[in-house]
Amino acid sequence: MNAQDRVDAQDRVDAQDRGSAESWLRLGLIPGLGPASLRRLLQHFGSPADVLAAASAAVERLLEPSAAAAFRQGAAAAAVETALIWLEQPGHSLLTLADADYPKLLLETPDPPVLLYVCGHVKLLGHAALAIVGTRSPTPRGAADAQAFARVLSDAGLTIVSGLALGIDAAGHRGGLDGASSSIAVVGTGLDRVYPARHRDLAHELAERGALVSEFALGTPPIPPNFPRRNRILSGLARGCLVVEAALRSGSLITARQALEQGRDVFAVPGSIHSPLSKGCHWLIKQGAKLVESAQDVLEELRLPAPAGMRATAAQSAPLGELAVLLEALGYDPVDLDTLCLRAGLTPDAASAMLLTLELDGYLDRLPGGRYQRRR
Amino acid sequence: MNAQDRVDAQDRVDAQDRGSAESWLRLGLIPGLGPASLRRLLQHFGSPADVLAAASAAVERLLEPSAAAAFRQGAAAAAVETALIWLEQPGHSLLTLADADYPKLLLETPDPPVLLYVCGHVKLLGHAALAIVGTRSPTPRGAADAQAFARVLSDAGLTIVSGLALGIDAAGHRGGLDGASSSIAVVGTGLDRVYPARHRDLAHELAERGALVSEFALGTPPIPPNFPRRNRILSGLARGCLVVEAALRSGSLITARQALEQGRDVFAVPGSIHSPLSKGCHWLIKQGAKLVESAQDVLEELRLPAPAGMRATAAQSAPLGELAVLLEALGYDPVDLDTLCLRAGLTPDAASAMLLTLELDGYLDRLPGGRYQRRR
Numbered sequence: 193m194n195a196q197d198r199v200d201a202q203d204r205v206d207a208q209d210r211g212s213a214e215s216w217l218r219l220g221l222i223p224g225l226g227p228a229s230l231r232r233l234l235q236h237f238g239s240p241a242d243v244l245a246a247a248s249a250a251v252e253r254l255l256e257p258s259a260a261a262a263f264r265q266g267a268a269a270a271a272v273e274t275a276l277i278w279l280e281q282p283g284h285s286l287l288t289l290a291d292a293d294y295p296k297l298l299l300e301t302p303d304p305p306v307l308l309y310v311c312g313h314v315k316l317l318g319h320a321a322l323a324i325v326g327t328r329s330p331t332p333r334g335a336a337d338a339q340a341f342a343r344v345l346s347d348a349g350l351t352i353v354s355g356l357a358l359g360i361d362a363a364g365h366r367g368g369l370d371g372a373s374s375s376i377a378v379v380g381t382g383l384d385r386v387y388p389a390r391h392r393d394l395a396h397e398l399a400e401r402g403a404l405v406s407e408f409a410l411g412t413p414p415i416p417p418n419f420p421r422r423n424r425i426l427s428g429l430a431r432g433c434l435v436v437e438a439a440l441r442s443g444s445l446i447t448a449r450q451a452l453e454q455g456r457d458v459f460a461v462p463g464s465i466h467s468p469l470s471k472g473c474h475w476l477i478k479q480g481a482k483l484v485e486s487a488q489d490v491l492e493e494l495r496l497p498a499p500a501g502m503r504a505t506a507a508q509s510a511p512l513g514e515l516a517v518l519l520e521a522l523g524y525d526p527v528d529l530d531t532l533c534l535r536a537g538l539t540p541d542a543a544s545a546m547l548l549t550l551e552l553d554g555y556l557d558r559l560p561g562g563r564y565q566r567r568r
Numbered sequence: 569m570n571a572q573d574r575v576d577a578q579d580r581v582d583a584q585d586r587g588s589a590e591s592w593l594r595l596g597l598i599p600g601l602g603p604a605s606l607r608r609l610l611q612h613f614g615s616p617a618d619v620l621a622a623a624s625a626a627v628e629r630l631l632e633p634s635a636a637a638a639f640r641q642g643a644a645a646a647a648v649e650t651a652l653i654w655l656e657q658p659g660h661s662l663l664t665l666a667d668a669d670y671p672k673l674l675l676e677t678p679d680p681p682v683l684l685y686v687c688g689h690v691k692l693l694g695h696a697a698l699a700i701v702g703t704r705s706p707t708p709r710g711a712a713d714a715q716a717f718a719r720v721l722s723d724a725g726l727t728i729v730s731g732l733a734l735g736i737d738a739a740g741h742r743g744g745l746d747g748a749s750s751s752i753a754v755v756g757t758g759l760d761r762v763y764p765a766r767h768r769d770l771a772h773e774l775a776e777r778g779a780l781v782s783e784f785a786l787g788t789p790p791i792p793p794n795f796p797r798r799n800r801i802l803s804g805l806a807r808g809c810l811v812v813e814a815a816l817r818s819g820s821l822i823t824a825r826q827a828l829e830q831g832r833d834v835f836a837v838p839g840s841i842h843s844p845l846s847k848g849c850h851w852l853i854k855q856g857a858k859l860v861e862s863a864q865d866v867l868e869e870l871r872l873p874a875p876a877g878m879r880a881t882a883a884q885s886a887p888l889g890e891l892a893v894l895l896e897a898l899g900y901d902p903v904d905l906d907t908l909c910l911r912a913g914l915t916p917d918a919a920s921a922m923l924l925t926l927e928l929d930g931y932l933d934r935l936p937g938g939r940y941q942r943r944r
Contacts (some may be wrong), residue, residue: 417915439926446921474861483853486841547818
């Protein structure tokens with residue numbers, strides 16, 4: 193293929209892409225036609241072009257009356273044109289349910305959006321990710337913790353997903369951007385808007401080095417019902433959700449709940465029982481979320497290796513003296529306390545205390561039935 | 569029965585008690601004969617008097633060589649006499665495995681002591697109890713929390729058991745004494761000694777209004793191996809064990825571990841991830857201990873009613889407006905989200921947020937399969 197052929201082919205692909213994007217937008221931009229109705233139509237007819245080419249009566253039969261009325265009305269031509277112009281700008285893309293790049297974890301959730309507007313590095317959406325959420329008014333310590341967790345987890349290979357809100361969200365994004373795996377903001381407005389406005393620089397940085405994602409049409413203002421709805425994408429993109437400082441009855445708990453419903457791991461950072469901003473985290477831990485004290489805890493739960501620097505820090509010095517004797521006596525098969533005491537020449541009380549120390553240092557596991565097994 | 573007969577009968581009972589106590593002490597005070605060996609002998613021969621009357625060879629056959637040698641040696645007559653004199657003083661008593669007053673919960677543990685020396689209100693040992701343990705060097709906040717938890721739980725009917733150590737132990741005892749159900753100290757020395765010495769006043773108060781308990785002979789000094797051993801009695805007397813501030817590798821974790829092995833509930837108070845004194849509590853929560861933020865949490869887990877004053881504080885005001893409508897729509901049978909939205913005329917997002925609020929306030933339970941059920 194010579195250069196001219198390549199350019200022609202690229203033009204044909206672009207024209208085709210534009211045509212395909214236009215069909216998706218003409219469906220996706222119909223006000224009042226939700227993702228569930230859209231997915232039903234696509235399942236029945238095939239592509240958006242097929243849906244649009246089908247007899248109106250055949251389509252409307254598959255819809256609730258209000259959705260059918262919305263379908264008859266159709267998308268505003270101006271909205272479709274605005275989106276197509278937006279798409280032509282560098283770094284802007286549209287991901288549809290049919291795209292190979294559509295994030296697999298999100299696809300497996302109960303209510304995946306049909307269209308995702310993306311600004312920035314679209315491939316990042318397929319990367320292993322962790323959501324970090326929390327209060328918009330954190331303590332300085334909480335914000336620093338969120339950023340530190342995010343930085344280490346980003347370096348460990350997890351892209352940090354959050355919602356571009358003030359407080360913990362922003363700290364999570366900044367930590368993610370500081371690390372090796374960057375950060376994704378899932379926003380509750382159209383991507384041509386930045387909310388809150390004071391996060392303009394952060395949004396710009398995410399567009400440059402990470403990604404911003406929205407299911408809402410360009411121009412969508414920040415309206416309250418869209419934010420909890422957005423949370424399902426936030427948790428849907430991630431393997432787990434870490435909550436750092438959250439009050440009771442806060443949006444972060446809704447995100448965490450959605451993460452649980454999507455089968456994700458939920459992690460929560462504990463704090464003082466006198467801090468209102470720890471009550472949400474404590475509530476989650478009581479409900480079964482995992483208490484985490486460090487990024488290492490999160491990585492262990494997700495069975496991911498720690499980054500090299502962290503491994504070195506986490507490595508324990510070898511146990512000394514009596515502990516080494518006990519460890520030697522333990523061997524690598526499960527052993528009960530009596531046998532161990534005989535082998536090591538220790539009283540049960542002394543052995544119990546030493547076993548606890550070794551367990552705390554990660555040298556052994558306690559098995560059901562009071563037996564112990566060496567881990568390393 | 570006339571007055572003189574009553575006095576005579578009392579004397580006979582006292583003489584008989586003294587004789588029985590003497591047999592128990594002559595067995596229990598044999599150095600090097602542990603509770604397991606003693607229980608084996610009692611099981612075989614019946615009473616201590618029967619053991620002592622049996623042929624020496626028959627007894628020694630049942631013992632390991634070292635225990636058999638100890639048995640041949642016997643208890644020092646002076647030690648037995650000292651204990652008998654101690655027992656004659658008001659408020660001093662001896663509980664044996666055969667006593668009806670021997671605490672039932674302790675009896676069910678794997679290694680119940682054969683003899684318990686008690687100073688103070690012996691009946692208190694049969695009372696529902698909670699162990700409170702933690703670091704000897706708490707933060708002021710931690711000590712205040714321990715005392716406040718203990719006070720409320722004592723008022724709620726739980727006698728507070730702890731180890732008379734500095735720090736959290738002392739705070740637990742003081743809170744227990746302040747409340748309605750008093751406190752018990754399980755000590756690692758003989759009851760004629762107070763360790764640490766600066767707790768002389770606290771020990772005196774416990775003897776007056778609570779109890780002090782030890783399995784160790786009078787005169788036993790504070791030696792390290794006796795303290796972990798003492799912990800099994802501490803947790804064995806209680807229905808659960810609450811840990812307030814504990815470092816990793818601390819004695820409190822050994823007590824909590826023993827409580828778990830005895831099938832008790834273990835509760836831990838969380839704190840900052842940057843506080844070394846919260847690391848032990850966090851470790852326990854990761855191992856399955858219950859995170860508690862209040863005495864109310866402990867009572868709920870133990871299915872005990874809160875004291876009247878606390879119930880009033882904890883009672884929620886009735887939900888208002890839309891929440892009341894949703895609660896009304898919910899009824900008292902399990903309902904799924906779609907049905908609920910139809911009934912209440914709400915979107916799923918709005919209903920989800922409101923359901924979370926109602927769940928947090930204890931108005932409903934979330935059932936498996938995404939259904940909800942009203943609780944009150």
